[in-house]
Every structure is written in C-alpha cells, then in structure tokens.
Amino acid sequence: MAEAIGIQNVTKRFGEHVAVNDVSLEIAEGEFFSLLGPSGCGKTTTLRMLAGFEVPTEGHILLEGQPVENVPPYKRDVNMVFQSYALFDHLDVSENVAFGLKRRKVDKAEVGRRVAEALELVNLSERAGARTNELSGGQRQRVALARALVNRPKVLLLDEPLGALDLKLRRQMQVELKQIQREVGITFVYVTHDQEEALSMSDRIAVMHEGRVMQCGAPEDVYERPSEEFVAGFIGISNLITGTVEDGGKVRIANGLRIDAPLPDGVTRGDTVNLSVRPEKIAVDDDVEAGMVSLDGTVEARVYLGVSTQITVSLGNGDRVVALEQATYRSSADDRWEPGSSVKLGWHPEHCLVLR
Amino acid sequence: MESHPFDKPRFLRLFAIAVYLFLFAPIFVVILFSFNSIKSLNTFDGFSLQWYEEFFNDPALRDSLLMSLEIAFLTMLAATVIGTALAIGLVRSRARWAPGANILMLVPLVVPEIVAGISALLIFSQVGIALSFWTIVVAHITFSISYVTIVVRARMASISQEVEDAAMDLGATRWQAVRLVLVPALWPAVLAAGLLVFAFSFDDFVLSFFTTGEDMQPLPVRIWSAIRFGLSPTINAIGTLMMVVSLTAIALAVLLPRLFGRRESGFKVLTAQEG
Numbered sequence: 001m002a003e004a005i006g007i008q009n010v011t012k013r014f015g016e017h018v019a020v021n022d023v024s025l026e027i028a029e030g031e032f033f034s035l036l037g038p039s040g041c042g043k044t045t046t047l048r049m050l051a052g053f054e055v056p057t058e059g060h061i062l063l064e065g066q067p068v069e070n071v072p073p074y075k076r077d078v079n080m081v082f083q084s085y086a087l088f089d090h091l092d093v094s095e096n097v098a099f100g101l102k103r104r105k106v107d108k109a110e111v112g113r114r115v116a117e118a119l120e121l122v123n124l125s126e127r128a129g130a131r132t133n134e135l136s137g138g139q140r141q142r143v144a145l146a147r148a149l150v151n152r153p154k155v156l157l158l159d160e161p162l163g164a165l166d167l168k169l170r171r172q173m174q175v176e177l178k179q180i181q182r183e184v185g186i187t188f189v190y191v192t193h194d195q196e197e198a199l200s201m202s203d204r205i206a207v208m209h210e211g212r213v214m215q216c217g218a219p220e221d222v223y224e225r226p227s228e229e230f231v232a233g234f235i236g237i238s239n240l241i242t243g244t245v246e247d248g249g250k251v252r253i254a255n256g257l258r259i260d261a262p263l264p265d266g267v268t269r270g271d272t273v274n275l276s277v278r279p280e281k282i283a284v285d286d287d288v289e290a291g292m293v294s295l296d297g298t299v300e301a302r303v304y305l306g307v308s309t310q311i312t313v314s315l316g317n318g319d320r321v322v323a324l325e326q327a328t329y330r331s332s333a334d335d336r337w338e339p340g341s342s343v344k345l346g347w348h349p350e351h352c353l354v355l356r
Numbered sequence: 357m358e359s360h361p362f363d364k365p366r367f368l369r370l371f372a373i374a375v376y377l378f379l380f381a382p383i384f385v386v387i388l389f390s391f392n393s394i395k396s397l398n399t400f401d402g403f404s405l406q407w408y409e410e411f412f413n414d415p416a417l418r419d420s421l422l423m424s425l426e427i428a429f430l431t432m433l434a435a436t437v438i439g440t441a442l443a444i445g446l447v448r449s450r451a452r453w454a455p456g457a458n459i460l461m462l463v464p465l466v467v468p469e470i471v472a473g474i475s476a477l478l479i480f481s482q483v484g485i486a487l488s489f490w491t492i493v494v495a496h497i498t499f500s501i502s503y504v505t506i507v508v509r510a511r512m513a514s515i516s517q518e519v520e521d522a523a524m525d526l527g528a529t530r531w532q533a534v535r536l537v538l539v540p541a542l543w544p545a546v547l548a549a550g551l552l553v554f555a556f557s558f559d560d561f562v563l564s565f566f567t568t569g570e571d572m573q574p575l576p577v578r579i580w581s582a583i584r585f586g587l588s589p590t591i592n593a594i595g596t597l598m599m600v601v602s603l604t605a606i607a608l609a610v611l612l613p614r615l616f617g618r619r620e621s622g623f624k625v626l627t628a629q630e631g
Contacts, residue, residue, distance in 0.1 A: 053521055073524045080525045086518035090540040103527030151526065279544075 003065065004029040004155055004187040005050065010059035017312075019045040019271070022059075023179035024030075027155075027189060031183050034190045034198040037208035038234065043191045046208075047157050050189060051080045063154060074103070079148035080157040083164070085140045087132040093143055094119065094128040100151040117338030118150035121180060138169050155187045161195065174201055195235045199223060207231045222276075229355050230275045231318050239282075239321045241275040251275060251354065254317035259293050260349045265352065274355045278323035279310065280349040284337070287325075295345050297321065299337045311337045313345060321345065360506040378465040382402040383599070390592035397587060402458070407593035417594070420578040423489065425601070429572055436496070438503025440542065446505070447512040456508075472499060473566035480567065487569035495542035495567040496560060500553040507552070544612075551609035554559040573617040 005027040013022040020042040027033045033041035048054045049061060052073030061069045068076055079100065088096050095117050101111045119125045122142040130142065139159060157253035161177075162170045178201050192198050198205050201218040206216040207230075214223055214272055215231045229240065243251040243259065245267055250258040253275070261275055288294050293301050297313035299322065309325045323345060337343060393404035410554060427531055452554050464472070474494045480508035515538070539546075541552060561576040568577050579594055 049527055051521075053524075071522070072529075074527045074529055079523075082518040082522055084516050084518050086516060088519065088523070088537055088541075090537075090543075099523070099528075100526035103532070147522075147526070251614035334590070 002029045004025070004031070004063070004076035005320055006060070006062035006065070007046070007050075007144050008060040008062065010046070010049065010056045010061060011187040012049060013057045014053060014145075015268050018211050020049070020056075022123050023208075023211075024059075025206055025213065025216065027187060027269045030185050030189065031204045032178065032188045032201055033190060034202040034205045035208055036192055036265055038193055039340070041208040043193075043208050044159055046082075047159055047189060047191050050155070051157050052076045058072065067169060076214070077153055078274040079151050079153040079158055080159065081141075081148050081160070083159045083163045085141055085144040085164075087147075087159075089132050091132070092128075093124065093130050093132065094137070096132060096143055097147045104151070114150050115146075118146040118279055121149065121183070122146045123176075126311065137165055138173065141173065142166065144296040145177075149180070149184060149186070153186065154182075157187060158188060158190045160192055161190075163192075163194075170197075177201065185286060195251070199235070207234060224352065224354070226276065229274055229276075232353070233353060237246055237279050237322055237324075239275075239277045239279065239314075239322070241277075241319050243273060243275055245271045245273060247268055254319050255315050256317075257295055257315075259295075259352070261293075261352045261354050262350060263354055264356075267356065269355070276353040276355055277321070277347050277351060280308075280321045280326070281347050282321065283346045284311070284323055284325055286345050291347035292348055293352065297345060299339050299341050299343050301339055302337050311343070313343055357431070362492075364408040366577065385597075386592050386595045387591045388591060390596040392589055392592075395589055397589065406511065407589045408597075410588075410590050411593050411597070417575075417578065417590075420575045421594075421597070423572055424558055424575040425477035427489070427493055427496060427564075428554045430493050431500050431557040432550045432554040434493075434497045435500035435504050435553050436546055439501045439549065440508050440546050442501065442513050443545055444542075445504045446540065447509055459476035461502050461505050461509075464499050465506075469499075469562040476563065477566040487567055489569070491567045491569065492564050493573060495559045495563045500557060500561065502545075502552050503556065504549040508542055508545045511542055515541050547612055551605045551612075555605040555609075559598055559602055 003026055005025070007023055007025040007027075010020055010023050011018065015274060019043065023042070023046060025033075026246075027261065035046055036044050043260040049056055049069070051067070052071060052075075053152055056069050058087050059069075060067050063077065088099065093101070097115045097118055098111050101114060101220065106114070109183060114132060116128070119128055122145050124142045124146065127135065127139060141164075144161070154161065157176075162173050167175060174197060177188075189200070191202065191309045199222075202219055204218055206223060207214045209230045214225060217225075222231060223235055226235065226238070232240065243253040243254050245263065246252050246258060247293060249260060249263050251261045251263075251273060252258050259275065267273060283289065283292065295315060297315045300314045301309040301312040307327055311323050311325065313321050313323060329331065390407055391403050391405070391407065392400050398399065400620055405553060442461075444463070446454060449457075471625050473495070476491075476498070477487075480491050485491060519541070520533045523537040524530065528536055538544040559576060561580065564574050564582070574583065575594065575598065581589060582588070583591060
C-alpha cells in the first residue's frame with residue numbers, strides 16, 4: 001500500500017523542553033493508526049505537526065511523498081477532529097459542516113449534497129438545522145467528525161475525540177468510528193491515552209513516552225510482545241519480576257528459583273533483566289500444566305471482578321505477581337483463594353518475555 | 357404566632373427603601389422640574405415643555421449636544437476596534453510580558469480622572485497640538501480602550517484556541533479565521549462594550565473639560581459654563597435628555613445581544629457571567 005504519511009526524524013522543541021524527540025513513522029494509505037501514550041508524551045504535538053499548527057524544529061513531514069512541514073494548515077489536505085470539538089457556536093449544524101467546503105469555493109448545490117451526505121454518515125440528518133449548543137456531547141462529537149470528513153481529506157487526524165464522552169457512549173462511538181473509517185477508506189491518525197481504545201480500533205499503534213516512539217506495531221504485537229518495560233507496563237497490567245541471567249537460558253529471581261525464559265539476543269550471563277508475564281497467561285493451582293514454569297506463593301489479596309478474579313500472589317523476597325483467573329463453567333464459586341493460603345502458579349515459557 | 361425580630365426584618369426593608377430613595381430622589385427631582393411651568397427650582401407649578409423648547413431653540417446648546425453625540429460615536433468606533441484587537445492579542449499571547457500587560461489594562465480605570473485630564477492637557481500643549489474637537493476624541497478613546505479590552509477579554513478567554521485552529525484546519529487563513537469565527541463569537545461582548553463606552557463618553561465632564569478648545573464645548577462642559585451665570589430650569593431638561601441618551605445606550609447593550617438570538621443577555625456579558 002502507498003504511504004500516506006511519512007514522519008522523518010522529527011524533533012520539536014518548545015524552548016528548552018523537547019516535546020517530540022527524533023520520531024520517525026510511516027503510515028500507510030487507509031490505515032487506522034494510533035499514537036498512544038500518557039499525557040505529555042508528545043502524541044498531540046506530533047498530531048499538531050501533521051495538521052500544520054506546529055512546525056517541526058528538525059526533520060520532515062511528508063504527505064503522499066511531498067514535504068509539507070512549511071505548508072500552513074489551510075493548504076494541507078488533512079482535517080482534524082479536536083478534543084474540545086471546537087464547533088462554531090454561531091453557526092447551526094449544517095453551516096458548521098459546510099464551513100470547509102465554502103472556504104474551498106465548492107458550488108452551492110454540491111455543498112448542500114455533500115453536507116447532507118456527511119450528516120447521514122454520522123447519523124445526524126435530523127439535527128441539520130439545530131444550534132450546536134442544543135446538542136448532546138455525543139452529537140457534538142458527530143458534528144465535529146462530519147465537519148472534517150465532508151472535505152474528503154487524504155488523512156483525518158483525531159485528537160482524543162472520545163475523551164469527553166461517558167464510558168458507554170465511548171464504546172459505541174469506538175465501533176462506529178471504525179465502521180466509518182472502513183466505509184470512507186480515509187487514513188485515520190488517532191491520538192489517545194486509552195490503551196483499550198487503541199487496541200480495539202487500530203491497525204497499528206505507536207506507543208510514545210517522553211517524546212519518543214517506544215514501539216510501533218499491530219495491537220497484538222504491542223500487547224503480546226512489548227519490546228520495552230514502559231510498553232509492557234503502560235498497555236494492560238503486566239507483571240515485572242527482576243532476575244539475573246544464568247547459564248542454560250535460565251533466569252534466577254529473588255527467591256532463588258531459576259526460571260526458564262526465552263532470552264533475546266545479546267543478553268549474557270550475569271545481566272539483570274525483567275521478566276514480564278501478562279496476568280491472564282498465569283495458571284493457578286489445578287490449571288498448571290506439564291511443561292509450564294511453576295512456582296509457589298502466598299495469596300495476598302483477591303479482587304472479584306465478575307467475569308474474572310484478580311489475585312495478587314507474593315513469591316517471597318518482595319516479588320509479587322498478579323494473576324487473572326477467568327470465571328468459566330468449570331469454576332464453582334471463586335472463593336478458592338483466601339488471602340494467606342498457599343497457591344501454585346504456572347505459565348508457559350513462551351508467554352514470559354525477557355526485557356532489558 | 358410569635359414572631360422573632362429577625363423573621364421579618366422590617367427595619368431592613370425600610371433601610372433598603374431609604375437607600376433607593378437616596379439614590380433616585382435627586383434624579384426624580386431633575387426629571388420632574390424639567391417639566392415645570394414656572395421658572396423655579398423649588399416649587400412645582402404645572403406641566404409644560406417650555407424648558408425643552410428653550411433648549412432646542414438655543415443653537416449653541418443644540419450644537420453642544422450634537423458635538424457630544426459625535427464624540428461619543430467616534431470614541432465608540434475607535435475604542436471597540438482597538439480594544440477588541442488588544443483583548444484578542446492579550447489572551448492569545450504566549451509572551452512573557454503578556455500577564456503584566458494584562459494588569460496594566462486596569463491602570464487607566466483607577467487613575468483619578470482629573471490626573472488623566474491634566475496629563476492629556478500637558479501632553480497636547482507640550483507637543484503643540486491646539487485643543488479642539490479631536491483632542492477630546494483622542495482623550496476619550498484612551499480611557500475607553502481599557503473598558504472595551506476588559507469586557508471583551510473576559511469573553512475571549514472563554515473561547516478555546518482550538519476554535520481558531522479548526523477554522524484554519526478547514527481552509528480559512530489566519531485573517532479569515534478571525535473574521536469568520538472569532539469576531540462572530542466575540543460580537544455580543546464587543547457590542548455591549550461599545551455601547552457602554554458610548555454612554556461613558558457622552559456624559560464625561562472631567563476629561564472633556566481639560567481637553568476642550570475655545571471654539572465649541574461638548575454638552576457637559578457647556579452646562580458647567582452655563583450654571584456659573586446662574587441656574588436655569590433648562591439645566592433640568594438637558595439633564596433629563598442626557599440621561600435618556602445614556603440609558604438608551606445601556607439598554608441596547610443589554611438587549612441587542614438577545615435580539616441576535618444568542619440566548620445570552622448583554623448584562624451577563626458586561627458582568628462577565630458564564631453561561
């Protein structure tokens with residue numbers, strides 16, 4: 001697929017502060033691409049550079065192969081959905097949506113047709129004449145989306161567009177956004193700090209931290225095979241156990257146990273590493289199978305979560321592991337793990353990642 | 357039922373009535389005596405319009421009224437344009453001096469008017485500008501800018517930078533973004549501030565007194581000169597007319613934003629209330 005966006009060694013400084021630090025990314029045409037990270041990680045600054053509101057201090061930004069870092073926002077073929085929606089309150093819904101087309105001198109009949117089309121796409125046709133301050137949060141969000149999509153941009157930029165909505169509406173809009181993206185086939189660049197949102201919607205995710213891209217890949221890659229401690233910790237809950245590398249692909253942890261783990265290249269005897277295991281990959285008691293790494297511990301806490309039960313197990317010597325046990329047809333009442341009771345844990349060696 | 361002395365604080369109600377009487381009785385007297393049929397400032401004899409007639413038949417007074425209206429109008433135009441531009445700049449500026457410049461805007465409001473008047477007079481005479489209609493206008497504009505800036509600034513602060521960004525994202529140049537999005541959003545505040553400044557300029561005496569030339573005098577200065585040679589009931593008629601002009605300006609400032617269907621009164625804009 002053709003490349004829609006190229007970000008080449010882009011750095012952005014505000015005075016002394018480095019907001020974006022030597023970021024390089026390639027985003028393919030039609031891709032749903034997310035920039036994920038905590039606040040202040042540089043994801044919004046990166047998006048604003050794509051829109052043209054900020055000029056990179058160093059590096060290049062390419063739209064369809066053309067460098068655009070010095071092209072003002074009103075001449076770029078990209079549109080943005082803002083976090084605050086930024087609707088024009090003195091105009092009604094359809095006038096808001098028509099704003100971009102009118103600036104580009106599209107003829108009147110065509111404007112009317114495309115505005116109606118865009119409002120239908122976001123399911124808001126019956127509110128075309130409403131004032132923006134009469135709309136609910138979800139409806140305002142849809143107007144912002146229609147106002148951007150109606151221009152048929154090469155790329156749509158979305159800055160935490162669902163952040164202000166309540167959880168239920170957010171879930172619903174996630175599904176709808178993804179549907180709309182498939183329907184219009186436009187490249188979406190989506191900024192969010194919500195890992196679940198990024199995982200559920202994206203084709204690829206770039207995880208950012210302190211101005212840098214820590215990892216970029218498909219949701220499964222980023223979740224299952226985090227390359228950095230930060231990524232493992234930021235996406236989902238992750239157990240990190242510190243240990244020392246010994247001979248024969250084993251890692252010795254604080255309580256003296258030697259664990260089988262797939263060591264990455266370049267890790268040698270004596271190195272200190274972190275073992276990362278996702279809570280849902282940990283088997284407890286009867287579920288521990290042959291071929292698993294197995295260890296003993298003491299239950300410290302149990303949290304009942306409905307579809308699952310989360311137990312915190314102490315391995316001794318300060319190490320703690322969180323395990324997530326799915327409620328299934330086999331399990332009776334999930335009150336098996338009383339705090340203080342001994343428990344056996346296990347996981348398949350391939351589910352354990354070694355992070356430097 | 358037994359009543360506690362604080363249940364119905366009758367004395368508070370009386371106090372409130374007294375305050376209102378104190379505030380409005382002089383104004384009421386001026387209006388009443390402007391319709392007096394005899395030339396007395398202490399006995400009301402009957403209704404007549406003779407003092408209004410006298411006022412409108414005095415070409416000098418009539419010219420002064422027109423002059424005051426012209427000054428107020430020009431002041432309103434210039435101060436709203438400059439003050440609004442300043443408000444936009446002060447709110448959006450990321451410069452280090454912006455907070456200081458914001459506080460400086462309050463200074464013209466607290467400087468005693470007589471000081472402002474004398475300084476204006478000194479500057480005009482030092483630079484060698486003869487006092488005239490235009491020196492009054494310039495003096496009025498300087499103090500009016502602060503009022504406009506403060507009123508518009510409150511509104512401006514409630515408009516997200518993202519709204520301007522959105523306009524530019526949708527193909528508007530920076531200037532179009534200001535014209536098509538920012539100005540319509542600021543409009544109720546600009547209008548209210550302009551009419552407020554009109555009212556202030558129209559009845560200003562102190563600044564006008566120091567900056568008026570010899571050829572013609574605006575109405576408040578004219579009245580002041582007139583009463584030095586004795587009080588005439590015409591003063592009451594002039595006072596009443598001036599009050600009507602000022603109140604009309606204030607009433608428009610409150611009502612016009614409503615008429616534009618913005619569902620917010622100018623009163624809210626002026627007192628910087630949210631919502």
